[in-house]
Amino acid sequence: MRFQFMTPQTLGEKIAADQQPVVVDIRDGNSFAAGRIKDSTALDNSNVQQFIEQTPKDAPVVVCCYHGNSSQSAAQFLVDQGFSEVYSLQGGYEMWKIAFPQYCES
Numbered sequence: 001m002r003f004q005f006m007t008p009q010t011l012g013e014k015i016a017a018d019q020q021p022v023v024v025d026i027r028d029g030n031s032f033a034a035g036r037i038k039d040s041t042a043l044d045n046s047n048v049q050q051f052i053e054q055t056p057k058d059a060p061v062v063v064c065c066y067h068g069n070s071s072q073s074a075a076q077f078l079v080d081q082g083f084s085e086v087y088s089l090q091g092g093y094e095m096w097k098i099a100f101p102q103y104c105e106s
């Protein structure tokens, strides 16, 4: 199975409809602290195993990085761990913060 892509527009619509998927952010900790998608979770080597064990495998998961490149391999990794619906956020946080500043937090 392969990961899928999600546009900022689609994620914004889901958040607006109170249907926010699980959003994980693989950027470095300082970037995450400075600004992130609302209700997102920082994911790194220290907590990825716990995330895999504790998150239902059928939960939709969206992976966010800086520009939407490295999120693709992270998304594929999660698919390979058994998650059935994983998306790479197109444009990453850099595009997100321009498109949906109202859904950012710091």
Ligand SMILES: O=S(=O)([O-])[S-]
Binding pocket: 065, 066, 067, 068, 069, 070, 071, 092
């Ligand atoms: O590779 S990346 O800039 O999308 S994190």
